[in-house]
Amino acid sequence: MKKHLSLSFAAILAIAAAAHAGTPAQPTLGYRTTPVIRVDGLSFKDLNRNGRLDLYEDWRQTPGARAADLTGRMDPAEKAGLLMHGNPPGLDGGLRNPWDMAAIAPQIRDRHIRFYINRVSVAPRAMASMANAAQKLAEESPLGIPLVISSDPRNHFQATFGLTVSAGRSTQWPEPPGMAATGDPDLVREFGRIAAREYRAMGISMALSPMADLASEPRWPRTNGTFGDDPVKVERFVQAYVEGFQGAADGLAPGGVATVVKHWAGYGAQPDGYDAHNPYGRDIVFPGGWFDRHVAPFKGAFRARTTGVMPTYGKLPVDVTINGRPAEPVAAGFSRQMLTELLRDTYRFVGFVLTDWKITDDCLTPCLQGTLKHDEVGMPWGVEDLSKPERFAKALDAGVDQFGGVMDPDILVRLVESGRITPGRLDVSVRRMLVVMFQLGLFENPYVDADAAETIVGNPADREKAMEAQRRSLVLLEAAPGTLPLDPKAKPRVWLWKMDAASVAARGFTVVNTPEQADIALLRVATPFSTRPAYFFGSRHHEGSLAFATDNPDRLAVERAAAAGLPVIVSTYLDRPAILGPIKDKASVLIGDFGASDAALLDLLTGKARFQGRLPFELPSSMQAVEKQLPDVSADSEKPLYPSGFGRDG
Incomplete structure (x- = not known):
């Protein structure tokens, strides 16, 4: 039946x-x-x-x-x-x-x-x-x-x-930093x-989800999944996210979706921004003493009674103390201090703990030196010398x-049969x-x-709500007087870079092939990055320098447009905090973007909506400043080009 x-x-x-x-x-x-x-x-x-x-x-x-x-x-x-x-x-x-x-x-x-x-x-x-x-x-x-x-x-x-x-x-919303840029927990809910x-x-x-991690290290690839660098604001957004998905302010409601808040705790404090998915990023550090502030945003999820918690891959340093004792230098998924003493005893968490993926698997020579084979990847940080069954047992002992x-359920069965568990x-x-x-x-x-x-x-109604969120998330950084709003009725000729020509033409603009033919240049660029092609995750992560090198294609496109003597309008996708100095110097209008369609951007450029977003993290002024800042401390780079919370109305 x-x-x-x-x-x-x-x-x-x-x-x-x-x-x-x-x-x-x-x-x-x-x-x-x-x-x-x-x-x-x-x-x-x-x-x-x-x-x-x-x-x-x-x-x-x-x-x-x-x-x-x-x-x-x-x-x-x-x-x-x-x-x-x-x-x-x-x-x-x-x-x-x-x-x-x-x-x-x-x-x-x-x-x-x-x-x-x-x-x-x-x-x-x-x-x-x-x-x-x-x-x-x-x-x-x-x-x-x-x-x-x-x-x-x-x-x-x-x-x-x-x-x-x-x-x-599915409906397409700004990335979490863009949701934070709206400043509105109700929108997140x-x-x-x-x-x-x-x-x-x-x-x-x-x-x-959600990620309750702090975007404290600007080079970190996971910045794009966070709600920014302010612990107090991140806590509010995380709480709203859990309440929205679970359907109530006090736990999982009928029809809701169970949430697993992550990554407990301190995942954002990655030296040089290298991610703990990779063996070269396995350590997290707290030279600024900010461990407690990395824990704090999780309180929003606990207040909303999230059903689950996922521990971080990162291996804790011994200079972090938990209940007055040095942390065991293992990933949080193997740490009784983190999962039982801090999470359950101190914060009274009663839900389940789900490890991140593959922490019990080996990371042998191919994994350490670089492999693109998923089955050769493992993240057993701090317990590399234990056997696989011993890793399972240690994780269970931890909580x-x-x-x-x-x-591998047979491993657990054998651990019970042997009396180890x-x-x-x-x-x-x-x-x-x-x-x-x-x-x-x-x-x-x-x-x-x-x-x-x-x-x-x-559905159309929900798509419009997502579109409105995109509009509200865009941050106006610079605007030369008289540049905005653009008037499509004047049929301006526009040169485009990484924008859909048909979408722009549908608004009444005339799209041309070169800057020299144009009245205006509209460009979409992105934060520079590098990858590690030999590593399964490193080949996918956006790592490395945040600066636009002289041969960066996006920078060259901006310079080409500026050389033609045009008003240059640039929207920068900030999956990490870009160093925008070379772009700012050439742009008439400069916008921060955290995930928005061409349609949403055009609505603001043509005055159908107003800019109201605020940066969820600071944008540094140079790589030298980035290299000097502390990986666990938010918004601490020297003389940032734009501070966290900056944005112009327009």
Whole structure:
């Protein structure tokens, strides 16, 4: 029998109201093969097909009670499988390709994997159908435990493997620094609500976000995922993000998406900006003594009762003290000081801890010297000399509940059989993971309406809200008098650099081929970067100098336009804080951009909207100043070209 009905927003509100009133409200049940039984005039899924209503099948019970009951019914292999968060095999072996159900089936059936990350970006209907097909495989298991499908951020402009996913048809919002540039936590909260609705429509129920990290080191590649460099402001935005995605100010609500705040803690304090995904960036340092300020933004997520926390890859230095003792020089995922003493004991966090990907894998000679093979990459920083089973055990001892990017449940089973890990310790983590699954309502209905996904994801009303956010995020840095607004009715001739000619022409401008033919030059440029082509992640990360070298193509384009004697309008994509001196000297109008379409930019240039954004981090004046600043201290470069919070109205 096939049945699948999605809950409408009104239905969700009705259930919530009924629950508040203390009366049972029948939820929608979604199933393909599971029998349904009737008790007290209500319907329940007989997930284990034993003909009676067991406590974990009874949606009237609390998530905690249901989790405890189900934990007692699971064997060690099923429990171990629940503590893996896997990479689903894609068709033709591609990690971002649609899932290979024939390959996933034995993982679900035999390894009992129940958490998968979704890196696919295809049409909403296809996304929903893919999730439904995988959920059907899980439904057929003996206990009927559904899947939790997670995602890295997928509603922005930049897509980098292992960090973010292409937006596809989803609404496209500014990157988090751009959201911070608006200065409006309510906008971030609204973004979270809309993105969560899109996630759930496509079968995604967990967001591996937000980042609560500080953008304290300007060369760091992950700056683009942060809410900037001010700990107080980042805390507010992180709280709003969690509240938006989870659907309430005090925890996960019906219809919400579980959040995993990251990366606990200090990830932004990277020497020379090198990222801890890579062996050459494994250490984090705090020469300015700012460790506590890197921890502080997480309080916003805790206040909103985020469901999960992801520890940082970075290896802590011994000069950081936790409860008066030097930190153990290991990554946070292996640190009992970080996960038990600080996170759970000091901050009273009660959710689950999910490691970042592949921290239990080896980083052998190919990984250390540079490899492009994903299966040769590992991030066991600080515990390189331990065996893989010992890394799992140390992480569990530290306080980890689930392991990201690995699917080795047999290791956990053997650790329990050997006595190294007690069955009770495994049960603690199993219950934590099950509580979230019950809160998400997946045991009642793991399926989504594939046709509805087509109308929900990227609908026109939500797209306009995202567009408005793009407009509000743009920061006006310089504007020569009389340059703005541009008047398309005058049919000005424009020379373009990295802008869509058809979009510009549609506004009434005449696009020409050379600056010499133009009245105005419109250019979009980006913060300079370098990569490390030999390294799997280093080849994808934007690292290195922030300065526009003399042979930089964007700089040459700006100079070419200026040499023609034109008003030169430049918008700079600030995925990291660029050194804009050479651009500023040639530009009539200079704009900071954190993810905005040509259409949003043109709206401001033509006066349809006004500039109101403010920089979420400072823009340094030189690489010498960058090299002298401290990696853990925000906004500390000497004589910045533009300070954090700068922006002109216009």
